[in-house]
Amino acid sequence: MTQDKxxxxxxxxxxxxxxxxxxxxxxxxxxxxxxREEVITMLYNYDQKVARKR
Structure with a gap:
């Protein structure tokens, strides 16, 4: 079975x-x-778009 990438x-x-x-x-x-750069981007996005709304 082939997995969809x-x-x-x-x-x-x-x-x-x-x-x-x-x-x-x-x-x-x-x-x-x-x-590592993508992890930092995701953490920044979480902070800006999710955490600050709480």
């Missing part, structure tokens, strides 16, 4: 969708490794 693994689907919905990630390349 544009879809996350089954265990990651719910948090991946949450991240896309809340602007933490754009949802691209869900099966690829993440760089």
């Amino acid at each position: 544009n879809q996350p693994s089954s265990w990651a689907k719910v948090p991946w969708e949450w991240g896309k919905k809340n602007g933490v990630t754009d949802g691209t390349r869900p099966r690829d490794a993440i760089t």
